[in-house]
Amino acid sequence: MSAVDSIPYERLGRPIHGPEALTSDWTRFWHLTFNIAKTQWKLRFFGSALGYLWQLVRPLLMFSVLWVFFTKIGHIGNSPDTGGHYGAQLLGSIVLFTFFGESTAGAVRSVVDNEALVRKIQFPRMVIPLSNVLLAMFNLGLNLIVVFIFALGSGVHPMLTWLELPLIVAVLAVFSTGLAMLLSALYVYFRDVAPIWEVLSQVLFYASPVIIPISTVEKHLHGALLHLYMLNPLATIFQAFRHAVITHATPSPAEILGSYAALLGPLAIVVTAFVVGFVVFDRTAPYVAENL
Amino acid sequence: MSDVQEGMAEQLPHVAVRRVSKSFRIPEQRVHTLKERALHPRRKTAYQTFQALRDISLAVQPGEFFGIAGRNGSGKSTLLKCMAGIYQFDGDIWVRGRLSTFIELGVGFNMDLAARDNVIMNGLMMGLSPREARRRYDSVIEFAELQDFKDLKLKNYSSGMQVRLAFSVAIQVDAEILLIDEVLAVGDASFQQKCFDVFNQMRDEGKTIVFVTHDMSALRRFCHRAVLLERGSMVHLGEPKDVTEQYLEINFGRDPEALERGEHAGDGDARVIEAWIENEQEQRTQVVPQGQRITLRVMVRFMVPVDDPQCSVYVHNEDQQAVLVASSWVRHERSGSYAPGETVMFSFSFDNVLAPGRYSPVINLAHRGSGLDVIDRYERGFSFLVSADVALGGVIDLPTEVSIERVGPGVTEGVEV
Numbered sequence: 210m211s212a213v214d215s216i217p218y219e220r221l222g223r224p225i226h227g228p229e230a231l232t233s234d235w236t237r238f239w240h241l242t243f244n245i246a247k248t249q250w251k252l253r254f255f256g257s258a259l260g261y262l263w264q265l266v267r268p269l270l271m272f273s274v275l276w277v278f279f280t281k282i283g284h285i286g287n288s289p290d291t292g293g294h295y296g297a298q299l300l301g302s303i304v305l306f307t308f309f310g311e312s313t314a315g316a317v318r319s320v321v322d323n324e325a326l327v328r329k330i331q332f333p334r335m336v337i338p339l340s341n342v343l344l345a346m347f348n349l350g351l352n353l354i355v356v357f358i359f360a361l362g363s364g365v366h367p368m369l370t371w372l373e374l375p376l377i378v379a380v381l382a383v384f385s386t387g388l389a390m391l392l393s394a395l396y397v398y399f400r401d402v403a404p405i406w407e408v409l410s411q412v413l414f415y416a417s418p419v420i421i422p423i424s425t426v427e428k429h430l431h432g433a434l435l436h437l438y439m440l441n442p443l444a445t446i447f448q449a450f451r452h453a454v455i456t457h458a459t460p461s462p463a464e465i466l467g468s469y470a471a472l473l474g475p476l477a478i479v480v481t482a483f484v485v486g487f488v489v490f491d492r493t494a495p496y497v498a499e500n501l
Numbered sequence: 502m503s504d505v506q507e508g509m510a511e512q513l514p515h516v517a518v519r520r521v522s523k524s525f526r527i528p529e530q531r532v533h534t535l536k537e538r539a540l541h542p543r544r545k546t547a548y549q550t551f552q553a554l555r556d557i558s559l560a561v562q563p564g565e566f567f568g569i570a571g572r573n574g575s576g577k578s579t580l581l582k583c584m585a586g587i588y589q590f591d592g593d594i595w596v597r598g599r600l601s602t603f604i605e606l607g608v609g610f611n612m613d614l615a616a617r618d619n620v621i622m623n624g625l626m627m628g629l630s631p632r633e634a635r636r637r638y639d640s641v642i643e644f645a646e647l648q649d650f651k652d653l654k655l656k657n658y659s660s661g662m663q664v665r666l667a668f669s670v671a672i673q674v675d676a677e678i679l680l681i682d683e684v685l686a687v688g689d690a691s692f693q694q695k696c697f698d699v700f701n702q703m704r705d706e707g708k709t710i711v712f713v714t715h716d717m718s719a720l721r722r723f724c725h726r727a728v729l730l731e732r733g734s735m736v737h738l739g740e741p742k743d744v745t746e747q748y749l750e751i752n753f754g755r756d757p758e759a760l761e762r763g764e765h766a767g768d769g770d771a772r773v774i775e776a777w778i779e780n781e782q783e784q785r786t787q788v789v790p791q792g793q794r795i796t797l798r799v800m801v802r803f804m805v806p807v808d809d810p811q812c813s814v815y816v817h818n819e820d821q822q823a824v825l826v827a828s829s830w831v832r833h834e835r836s837g838s839y840a841p842g843e844t845v846m847f848s849f850s851f852d853n854v855l856a857p858g859r860y861s862p863v864i865n866l867a868h869r870g871s872g873l874d875v876i877d878r879y880e881r882g883f884s885f886l887v888s889a890d891v892a893l894g895g896v897i898d899l900p901t902e903v904s905i906e907r908v909g910p911g912v913t914e915g916v917e918v
Contacts, residue, residue: 221517222597227589237628244625252613329604330626331586401534495589498582499525 230487230494232333241332245340250347264348265355268307272300275420290424292451292458297360301455302419302447304352309385309443310410312345316389317396317403324501334494338389346382360455370453377453380479381446387483390490397497417443418451423459436474439466442482445475513597514560515678515709516567516584521592523554523579523733553579554590555733563598563677564707566700568720568727570744572751576733577713578604578682584711585680598709601627601676607667612656616647616666619655623670637673645669672699679703683714697722717745718857718892749788749886767875770807773864774844775800778885789853791889791898796850799864801877803839809869810836810876812847816855816862824855824896834869854897857889 218224232238254261276296280286286295316338320327323337353374361367396402416438418426430438439445445462452461463469493500526548553576561567571577583590585602609626610619620641624634642651645665655663700723703710714720720727720741727744729737729751737747765772777785779796789795797814813828827849829836839845861884868874889898 216513216517218593218595220513221595222513222515223595225584225586225594225596227583228587234628236630237625240625240631244622244631248611248614248618248622251618252611325605326609326626328587329602329608331602332626332628395535399533399535399538401536405535498587499589 227495228327228331228334228498230333230335230491238333238336241336242340242343245336246343246347249340249344261351265352268300268303268352269355272296272303275299275303279420285421285425288422288425290428291422292424292456294360294363294365294455295422297356297363297365297455298422298451298459299420300359301356301450302417304349304356305381305447305450306414306417306419306443307352308345308349309381309413311348312342312382312385313388313392314406314410315345316341317392317406319389320393320397320497321501327501328498334497335390335490338393338490339386341393342382342386342389345385349378356454365455368453368457370457373449373453377446377449380442380476383483384442384446384479387479387481387486390486391482392486394486394490394493394497397493397500413441413443416441418447423448423451423465427465436466436471439471440474440478442475442479445472513563514595515563515565515597516561516711517593517595517597518557518559518580518584519593519595521554521557521580521583521590521594522552523576523583523588523590525551525553527551553733554583554730557592557728557730557735559728559735559738561709561711563709565726566704566710566712566724568724568741568744569711569713569730570715570717570720570727570748571730572715572748574732575730577715577730579733580730581680581682581711581713596678598677599628599675600678600680601674602680603671604680604682606664606671610655610663610667613654615654616642616651616658620666620670627674633675637675641666641669641673644673668696672703676708678709678711680711681713683712683716683719715748717748721745722892745888746788749888765877765879767866767877770805770868770876771801771803771810771839771866773799773866773877773879773882774802776862776864776879776883778883786885787883788886788888791853791855791857791887792900793853794850795853796848797862798849799847799866800844801847801866802844803841805841806838807868807876808838809834810839811867811869811872813865813867813872814849814862815865816860818856818860818896819858822896824860825851827851828872830869830872836869853887854899855887856895856898857887857892859884859886 254264276286276299279299280295285291286299291298319337319341320334326332327334327337392402392406426438427435439448439462448459448462448465451459452464462475463472466472527550528548557580569577569580579588581602582588582604584594584596585600585604587602587604609623611622614622617638620638621631621634624637625631629637642648645662645668647662647666650658650662655666658666697719700710700712704723712719712724724741726739727741728735729744729747731751736751737744776797776799778787778789779798780786780789781793781795783796797816799812799814801810801812811828811830811834813826813830815823816825818824829847861881864877864879864882865872865875866877866879868876
């Protein structure tokens, strides 16, 4: 016992800290995240005969229903407010929202579902929610290809602003990751986070320009209210996507708000979501194994 | 210490644990929903603190097979989990060298994936790079003898195949320090033997192994040194032999309630009030070494007049086999008449050829006859342990003479084809 005391600590080797959210070994962190996402992806697609098609069916089915409803029965889709290419705008927004939904709703239960790993293996805990976001990202990549095919097919012309797409997706990913970290950490302590989030994300779906063209929103909301609407990062992101990728006939978020500086509002919310999510996850990670 | 001359580098422990404590907070009333939190924001959650480890300090030297012993809830697995970095703790732990932990077989195995994906995923979890994990895959499959089934999903494996794969994954590691929980050595006898063979091999290779167990024979078989934990505190650190003795003492020695716990059945005309084991020196004990003559004594008090009672003992081993059955009626069928309140002692002496392990005698006191007319049947009242230097696996160990002689010439070298 005293033997340990007599040796200088720095010669004893690597100190063991308890479990942590992150790690100093970033290659391992990345390999783990990537391979867990890849494995989940494999499981999802190779498990069924139609594989990838099933992955597409959900957003496509939702798109078809909404599209038929809002162009053939309702008339939102046919109004000049949309700036044209309503179908492509709708599909694009649905695909982006699907990514948001998968990466957050999927992350909620992730830490608890991986209890066996958390209790028995030492590995950076952040891998769990991040691999879930990465999995959603794989799906988004494939779904975007379909969006582009559909857009080109319905007469959208390639534009230079398509180069903005990676930035738009990156901001969406940061926002989703922040919420994924927050939700998965909270769920360990509060099990009603799952149903609460289900309802909240439905609210976010209708509070964002997915179905409704932004010009319709502009007609009803003015000044501060419009700014409030655009504070929702999803609203800004979806609108930026529609403007940059589908048609310039629909205004960019900066044009709606009147200045680029106004974009700092939703951006601040994205950053806050990420920082809060990170801090909460980081704080709870060491104790997750004993609180499950 | 003579090791001092070997130089300081040799002296540095592979695992150093300094004043480690660990407590768990157990909420008395667990708040599981945000709703409750929102409705009663001020309500303080009351916690009970459970001290799982208290002030543990120890050092495991390179190449040492180090045992952590203790009964269930003593904190031995918690200590291992602290070393592995799975639990947060107070104090310091240092590790010098690559560490690998096995707390359970096949952690994280996904039944819907083929062996290959599972093995590689597991390697990554253990900290290998993808390339190392792929390289390891072949040797894992080979050791598990599953070459013909490597593309099969795990759920289509028999349970034996799954265990083989999991075990193979566990031992095919390139680590200097291994933390092993006893659950690794589960399964049937042949599988256990395979585990033990691997443990021996690892020990011979000079790996540093920390092994958690409550199996004292395994402790004595493998460990160079061991620590005994009881309620989170270190009771003893040293030779496995001493640790074993202390363990047995703690678990079976001071246990005054043991007799109270026993179960009685029968008409109650008399009652077994006490039963125990004595060694050659006629001292009461719970641990008897093999080879001695030992005596099982049964104290009976009569409640009503009884004529010619008979007392039988069934000594059961851990597999519930009656290894030894003895009865008073064989020699003493007419055992006499006894008055109410009278106390009588029955004694059964025998040479202890029992295999090492734990034995629980059942005592059956009956009226004269078939033994089915039970006065008092006394079960699970006490047990004793037989200790021996080696456990060979038999039910009993009869004294055996072994000799080796050469009876014919062999083929000498120089015979070439």
